[in-house]
Structures are given as structure tokens and as C-alpha cells.
Amino acid sequence: MSEIGLRERKKRRMYQVVSDIAIGLFLEKGFDQVSVAEVAAAAEISKPTLFRYFPAKEDLVLHRFADHEGEAARVVVERGEGRSPVDALRAGFLDGLARRDPITGLNGHPQVLAFQRLLYGTPSLVARMYAYLERSEAALAEVLGGDLDARVAAGQIVAVQRVLALENWRRVERGESVEDIEADAVAAAERAFARLQAVLCSPSVHEPR
Incomplete structure (x- = not known):
């Protein structure tokens, strides 16, 4: 597998994992009751890293439509x-x-x-x-x-x-x-x-x- 292919697979996996974690929190507590910082902490990444993948909080949910x-x-x-x-x-x-x-x-x-x-x-x-x-x-x-x-x-x-x-x-x-x-x-x-x-x-x- 090429390095580019591996990098793309890892990127897609990151999108999916973070989105799934966020949606789980939103379903449990409500969208407005969960902060981006809380999602980042649960996903074990920094807020700047999260925003590199998801420019807006709403995109954490709508990634499923991408x-x-x-x-x-x-x-x-x-x-x-x-x-x-x-x-x-x-x-x-x-x-x-x-x-x-x-x-x-x-x-x-x-x-x-x-x-x-x-x-x-x-x-x-x-x-x-x-x-x-x-x-x-x-x-x-x-x-x-x-x-x-x-x-x-x-x-x-x-x-x-x-x-x-x-x-x-x-x-x-x-x-x-x-x-x-x-x-x-x-x-x-x-x-x-x-x-x-x-x-x-x-x-x-x-x-x-």
C-alpha cells in the first residue's frame, strides 16, 4: 500500500472515530450541552486537531452525509x-x-x-x-x-x-x-x-x- 493510500485511510478513520464519539455524546446529553472541548477530550485529540477535521461543531454530526x-x-x-x-x-x-x-x-x-x-x-x-x-x-x-x-x-x-x-x-x-x-x-x-x-x-x- 502506498504512503498516500495509508495516509488517506488513517484520515478517514479519524473522521469516523471522532464523529462517532461526538454523536454518542450528543445523543446522551444533547447537542447544545456538549462542548467541542468535551468531544476533543473524549476522542483524545486537541481542539485545534479536531477543528482541522471538522470546521464547525455541526460537521461532527453531518459528517455522515458527506x-x-x-x-x-x-x-x-x-x-x-x-x-x-x-x-x-x-x-x-x-x-x-x-x-x-x-x-x-x-x-x-x-x-x-x-x-x-x-x-x-x-x-x-x-x-x-x-x-x-x-x-x-x-x-x-x-x-x-x-x-x-x-x-x-x-x-x-x-x-x-x-x-x-x-x-x-x-x-x-x-x-x-x-x-x-x-x-x-x-x-x-x-x-x-x-x-x-x-x-x-x-x-x-x-x-x-
Whole structure:
């Protein structure tokens, strides 16, 4: 293994370990009740080191979303020949529902629900999450053509995914079982992506590069 590869693996491991420690403390005591210094002490690193990895306290939680920032763009780039971007994203979202991917909101595992309560119940985390969504939009817009029409399309797609996931989570949080929700979640996704397809499938949105 190259030195660069080893360094990158160690860096990623550090991100994961520190994030997991922080989330554990936040879930136990509350986000606003835990200081960055407390997280650093628990992770056995200095505050300056922690801030090199996580520029803001909120990033300690939202690190879990980092791997998803380029997901929509990747799905579009890797879609099969003759398949529209919206159809590829629809299939990806439906696959996520079937796999109970937490990003779709259709997951009833207690740890997942606790994390989502922490996220949606903390205003500063909700606000910070929009920065992650904006980066996801930007990456998707770039592969859709990069112009204004592509940016509008990317914004609509990311918004639809977010709203669908939030609705699923809210139903699970109210006590409905994932099994009872699944059919409605699939139908809602099919309708939403069909509308996107109708609106966005026009010559004004360039074919992805």
C-alpha cells in the first residue's frame, strides 16, 4: 500500500472515530450541552486537531452525509445508455427504499431514529445541513450541463428527494411501521419522479456530460 493510500485511510478513520464519539455524546446529553472541548477530550485529540477535521461543531454530526454529497451526480454519470437522468435517480431512490437506506427516511432502527431526532430537532444542524444539500445540488447541476437550467433542475431533484425522505421519517417517528409505510413511500416516489420527468425532460436541460 502506498504512503498516500495509508495516509488517506488513517484520515478517514479519524473522521469516523471522532464523529462517532461526538454523536454518542450528543445523543446522551444533547447537542447544545456538549462542548467541542468535551468531544476533543473524549476522542483524545486537541481542539485545534479536531477543528482541522471538522470546521464547525455541526460537521461532527453531518459528517455522515458527506459520502452522499456526490451520490446524485454519480448516479447520473453512471446511468445506462438511453436512460434519462431523472429515471436513473428514481431507480436509485427506489433501491434505497428497498434497502432501508436511512437517507430515504424509511428506516426504523432505534439508532437511526435517535440520530434523525438529533438532526431534525437541532436548529443549527438543520441549518448546516443545507450547506451539504447545496453541494449536492452543485455537483448534480454540473453533470446536467452546468447552466442555469441545469441548476434549477438539480435544485428540484434534490428538493424532491429531501421532502420524500422527511415524510417517510415523520411517519416512522409517529409510530408507523416501516412495512406499513413502504407501499405509500414507493408510490409517492414514483409520482414525484414522474412529475420531475415531465417537467425536466425538455431540450432546455442539456444532456449530462
